[in-house]
Amino acid sequence: MTDSITKNKRKSLNKIFIFIFWIAVWQGAYLVIQRDLYVPAPLDVFLRLKELVVLEVFWRSVAYSIYRVIAGLILSIVLGVVIGIISSLNDYVYDLINPLMAAIKSTPVLSFIIIALIWFSSSNVPIFICFLMCFPVIWTNVVAGIRNVDIKLLEMAKVYHVKKWLVLKKIYLPSIVPYFSAACITCLGLGWKVSVAAEVLSHPRNAIGSHLYSAKVYLDSSELFAWTLVVILLSILFENIFARLIEKSTMNKSAKAKI
Template sequence: MTGKENRKKLYLLLNLTIPIATLVVALAVYAIVSKAVGIELLVPSIPNIIKKFFLLFAQSSFYKAVAGTVGRAALSYFLSFAFAIILAVATKMCPYLRRALSPIILLVRIMPTMSIILIALIWFNSFQSTILVAFCVIFPMLYTSFCDAIESVDKDLIEMSKTYKIDRKRMIFKMYLPQALPVAFTGIKSSIGLNLKLVIAAEVLAQTADSIGVYMQLSKIILDTSTLLAWTAVAIILGGIFELIVIVIEKKAVKGR
């Protein structure tokens, strides 16, 4: 085996072991704190959280809640994505649109999320509020990211394609998209997990039926901290799955880098 292969193996091993070691240390610190506090209600033990976590799977309400939250997260993300991409393309065609939209984008971006949630709860029902809250935060992020992605396309390559009279379809699929996607994926990756967090936060406050948020709130009310942490673990796993899906799509879509 060559030195280069050895270094590559060591690099892969370290890439895998370092994050696992960090996780183990964090769990160990939690276990020590839990043991030191000794009150299950405040800092439940890890075995108890794991037990509660698996107990969730035995309840039919768990699946309804997960399906409800995932559905709302998917819908809000889809709407944010669709509006962001349409407006980013429109902005490319009419640059003044970016100026026109900038005060709204800025306002929504700096507005406290809690204000959006509370206002939405006054104006809309719990389902609509959840979608709107996530939309209001995610749309500006995606719109800015997509505008930057379109702007990142090398102008020299656009000129080259025009000189060779490349048709629009080929230019979009072979030149624009492959160049814009890496920048767009940066925005997608940072917003996909946040979208789920926002939906759950809005569900907590809106008391949305069949949702992870409402069960978290319920666990908090009855002081069932271990179940609250078990639901948190479910949310973390779902967020991880979303991010993993995005990474897989990115790996397939982005070539030559």
């Protein structure tokens, strides 16, 4: 118990040290460049962020951006899992879908955003872009997870006539979960980046990206950095929440298995 508390304290101290280190690097860059337009002082950015958080428009923009990211992620996860399972079990479907995944991965995000601006309203463009960029990641990992299932376990299940739902629960799911978890964590960071980029170009009414664009137009570097900091913090928060949920579910399963 004492060792775990000590480890937690060390982790917390390490995080604080890392935070202070990078703030010091930021402050050093500010002192070297000495141009607020290029690199504003950390204190100015934090003060601007303090001014923003008391505004209603701040929280409304954050809420709408979170909604767009979550909507895009849910679409990519649902379709990625369904199509990934079908693709991994059918070579013809895999051969049909694989070139599309390669095309999406190799095409610049900006091209898709411009196309989406023609197809959708400004509010729906970030959702589509988030889905489009995260879908190949989910699909690839689901396919890899299913195709890396131990063949010997499947043969043994076949010999002993194990029911299909048990094969799915005890063999396929444990193999897919690590790949799926890694894909989701990757997509949480990727989803925020591409969604905000789409908001900057599509300029919906309530969006973090719209405020980033406005800050750029008015050359307000402090606000630009403040909104960028918000995106980083939200991305880290989402990743940590998902990682904790995965960790808790894994611990519960192991506890049940012991019982």
